[in-house]
Amino acid sequence: MQSQIADLIETLIQEEHSTEAVRQAMSDLSPDDVALALESLPLAQRKQAWESIKTANRLDILVEMRGESRQLLLKELDDVEIEALFSDVDAEDLLEMADSLPDRLVDIALNQMDNKQREYYQQGVVYDDDIVGRWIDHDLLIASQSIRASEALRLLKKHTPSYTDMIYLVNRTGRWVGCVKFDQLFKAQGHDPVSSLIDEECPFILASAELTKASEQLERSSLCAIPVVDDNHILLGRFHAGLAMETWRLENEAQQMSTAGLNEESDLFAPVPRSAATRGIWLGINLLTAFLASAFIGIFEATLQQVVALAVLMPVVASMGGIAGSQTLTLIVRGLALGQITRSNLKSLLSKELKVGVLNGVLWALVIGAITLWWFQNPMLGVVIACAIILNILMAALSGVLIPVLLDKLKIDPALSGSVILTTVTDIAGFVAFLGLGTLFLL
């Protein structure tokens, strides 16, 4: 699959786009694959490639593209083209694209939609894109709680949507009353009332739930889909396994990108000024922390002038603290995400991490002290760096536990900001310990 995409990319970059072979390759591949291929083209070639896609396939491909890539492409199209493109867009597709469309284009799309779809769109758009309510699937089997098994089976013959392993029962006001799993339904007698087949364990979720929480709940249920209800338990639709898989896959990508201060919607070939601007912000934040560390080093200018070896070895002290601290931080961030960290085990955790810190601190202090002694032939310098390493690794253990716990208490996601704060703390602590001890014992 990947090699097919790669082949398509090669062809699109090197050859004539309008050849019949390219057209054919693009309609043979799935919309996701064509979207991936388009995103891999430098902007200059992307528009041309877009034009060699069959008109009927274009919308599906546009929906699959990343936000920024879609935005960049739509900028190239005029309103007539866009109106034609959106002529049969449905609520789900429009919700997928809404964040990367100007209001004007959303209105063009809404004007062409039928009432049902427009209503679904308006129901969904009030939720953020990490919330179940935005992605509700409306294609599901709903029946009145008063029918019999034979009538329910007749429903299946009419239409069985993907990811269906049960029928949802509602009362007269549309309130969800329970679900009947296929295995119960198949085993039932035709005249059994479906309400007698209700699965008591069947879960439901609120439209306001987070996608990741809903995905966890779906995984635990061993069902292909679970019903989504509003605060009054009115059945709105369902959340199915396809959405859960997508949630995790994208979550994975977002997490990876966020460690570098990037957004998962970013385009590989976004225009240079635009890329520079989005990345510049992250560089700026990190510049602040770097200058803060420099300011602390600046306090010890006089010492550095006399013992220049301190300047040479500074990165070692800072780096060991940063690495040890990230290890503790990562473990605690996972524990917080899983709900495993409570008031009463926090003390034991801190004491355990400090003990690990002492052990690794002493071990690596000896190694680093010995290397320093051999390198600079200065025993006191060896002792100073060894002590600084122990102090910084202990500081790292302490910060690695406390920073994420504090951030979590302040309702700030520790996975995002934790590591920037932590490395600032360990850098400063490392420099101050090392240069401070140096000032005391080496001058």
Next chain:
Amino acid sequence: MQSQIADLIETLIQEEHSTEAVRQAMSDLSPDDVALALESLPLAQRKQAWESIKTANRLDILVEMRGESRQLLLKELDDVEIEALFSDVDAEDLLEMADSLPDRLVDIALNQMDNKQREYYQQGVVYDDDIVGRWIDHDLLIASQSIRASEALRLLKKHTPSYTDMIYLVNRTGRWVGCVKFDQLFKAQGHDPVSSLIDEECPFILASAELTKASEQLERSSLCAIPVVDDNHILLGRFHAGLAMETWRLENEAQQMSTAGLNEESDLFAPVPRSAATRGIWLGINLLTAFLASAFIGIFEATLQQVVALAVLMPVVASMGGIAGSQTLTLIVRGLALGQITRSNLKSLLSKELKVGVLNGVLWALVIGAITLWWFQNPMLGVVIACAIILNILMAALSGVLIPVLLDKLKIDPALSGSVILTTVTDIAGFVAFLGLGTLFLL
């Protein structure tokens, strides 16, 4: 759900474990939740908590625990207890636990298994734990290709496993010939041969496929499960949505942990020497790279002695290069994982990243140069740091593109090793550029 776990943890740590209330709480929660709670206890309290779990629930909970936690717990149990615990373990559970069990305990479990389960175990254990073959689900609807629709429907009445939306058809030798989706089956006439209902688009996967690839394929198929076959297309079982969701969820966790050199199976309260040892390795690798950077700084000792401001500002140059490089690296690593980077767009990518580098390099060089001028009142120092920043950010762009591409060519996962190599390169380049320019223009 999370607050229930937290409550249980609090109770287990603070109160008597043997009270009836605790026993009840533990059997009301799902095995995953109890496993999470057990993992949150300091080791001393874990064994006691384990004993207050009803015997019948223990195996399910043990299976849900992380590898290291399970290992630590099993060490506390004697062979008689383990034999009783494993008396009705099935192949799937044993495969889940095998990597954290000594061979002796695997044998105890295998001896008590029936032949069918033992065979499944032996089929699965040859595959690594990121391969589909290890996690095949054997509970599925299989029919001969020669039956009629009415007979297929009768199969459903006998048993409909979770995640079932189709029936798999095999020929006389057990070879997979296709699948019939429920929607086709429900609409068919009773006397229709099932072979006429086969869905031509239904995908299959090889047992040797990677879990993440299989999960992507399942997501694209909009099915609840897809058939797993061996190299001769003999049907072995299926890969279902529950497994795909679990794959992504755990992949997410593994990725998060691996950035700090940790394993996702690690226990929050693993014994101190053990934790210190596993983390020590990562510290050691990073120590090597830190000393390498120090060695390069060492070359410029004489310069540092004369212009101590260089020592104060070193972290700023290194940090900006590291951050800019990680941004490019992350984007390229994602592109490689998605198959978006080919020979022909690599040049455009490199040129785009270098342009972003020039823009951000010049911008931040001006800012940093100005701050330096104001701080140290030394115009030449400002010029030197500004040039060093530009050089290092360009080096970062170059390395950010080329390091992951080279690692990928060498079949090394760039997501794991890329960032260690990259920051070593940008650290060294930053120090050499800054101190080298300083030597040339400030002495």
